[in-house]
Amino acid sequence: MTLTPNFYRDRICLNVLAGSKANAQAIYEAAEGHVLVGVLSKNYADIDSAVADMRDYAALIDNALSVGLGAGDPKQSAMVSEISRQVQPQHVNQVFTGVGTSRALLGQNQTVVNGLVSPTGTPGIVKISTGPLSSAAPDGIVPVATAIALLKDMGGSSIKYFPMGGLKSEAEYRAVATACAEHDFWLEPTGGIDLDNVEAILRIALEAGVSRIIPHIYSSIIDSASGDTRPEDVRQLLAITKTLLG
Numbered sequence: 220m221t222l223t224p225n226f227y228r229d230r231i232c233l234n235v236l237a238g239s240k241a242n243a244q245a246i247y248e249a250a251e252g253h254v255l256v257g258v259l260s261k262n263y264a265d266i267d268s269a270v271a272d273m274r275d276y277a278a279l280i281d282n283a284l285s286v287g288l289g290a291g292d293p294k295q296s297a298m299v300s301e302i303s304r305q306v307q308p309q310h311v312n313q314v315f316t317g318v319g320t321s322r323a324l325l326g327q328n329q330t331v332v333n334g335l336v337s338p339t340g341t342p343g344i345v346k347i348s349t350g351p352l353s354s355a356a357p358d359g360i361v362p363v364a365t366a367i368a369l370l371k372d373m374g375g376s377s378i379k380y381f382p383m384g385g386l387k388s389e390a391e392y393r394a395v396a397t398a399c400a401e402h403d404f405w406l407e408p409t410g411g412i413d414l415d416n417v418e419a420i421l422r423i424a425l426e427a428g429v430s431r432i433i434p435h436i437y438s439s440i441i442d443s444a445s446g447d448t449r450p451e452d453v454r455q456l457l458a459i460t461k462t463l464l465g
Contacts, residue, residue: 229253231421231460234285234310234407234435238447240276247280249450250457255310255433256280260298261289269298270305277308285310291335291381293317293351300324310433312379315370316350322374333379333407333433334370336363342394345380363398370404377405377433385411386419393423400428408432413439414452418459425463 233250236257237243243256258276263269277284286308288295296317303311304324311321311332318334325332337346339358345366348359361369367378380395392408399406406429408420417434424432440452 230425230430230464231432231434233453233456233460234433235440235448235453235456236287236437237276238441238445240279242447242450243276244279245450246448246453247283249453252281252283253457253460254453255283255285257285257287257312257435257437259287259289260295260302261287261292266298266301266305269302273302273306273308277306282307282309284308285312287312288314288335291349293349293354296320296351303330313375314349314351314354315347315366316353318370318375319373328374331376331405331433332374333377333405334366334373334375335379335381336366336395337381338383338388338391340391342390343398345378345391345395363395364402367398367402367404371402377407377431379407379409379435381435382410383408383412383420385413385416387411389423392420393427396424396427396429399424400430403430405429405431405433407435409435409437411439412436414455414459417456418463421460421463 233254246256258273286299286303293314296314300321313321315334318332321332335349339346339360344360345363346358346360347366406424441448
């Protein structure tokens with residue numbers, strides 16, 4: 220099973236959700252491997268069932284598996300860490316305070332572990348109190364550069380910037396992208412991204428000089444009837460990224 224992520228070769232790698240194992244395979248093929256396929260821990264009753272099912276997913280897509288929280292739910296943090304320890308996926312989604320635990324339990328540095336930080340309304344300042352207890356406390360806000368340094372201290376690979384609301388937080392997003400470029404850190408824009416705004420969102424990060432960008436495109440490309448991500452939309456996303464990268 221592949222541990223070193225395939226997407227290390229890519230400056231942009233898509234992150235989309237799978238509604239089923241067959242859907243995961245279809246997504247992977249549609250993206251020509253330039254994708255991380257999200258499976259949400261929140262959809263499972265316990266760790267054992269999640270581990271068994273996610274191992275099946277990983278086997279079908281060369282381990283291009285992204286273990287998810289579920290709408291950034293901090294209550295899922297510990298479950299994500301334990302699932303990731305056992306499954307050893309290529310990508311882990313974490314709240315800010317869960318990054319160190321996930322990295323320690325993984326026992327290696329190849330898996331990408333992001334840390335969730337949120338907009339505050341002020342460019343250059345982000346909210347890091349996204350954990351199980353801290354999310355219910357008064358906001359913990361710090362400069363983006365400080366958040367990046369803290370994430371690096373904990374073994375994090377990237378900032379997951381959520382919820383963006385598409386381009387509603389554009390000025391703040393630009394500041395985050397600039398900081399990620401300056402401090403050689405990866406960026407994962409998330410929330411409200413769709414086929415209409417993804418090009419602009421990616422262009423901002425590319426022009427800032429971010430080395431690796433992992434956009435999360437979720438509900439806007441999911442078929443509401445089946446719960447599956449539409450492969451044809453994934454193909455369109457891939458075409459957009461190829462155009463941007465030349």
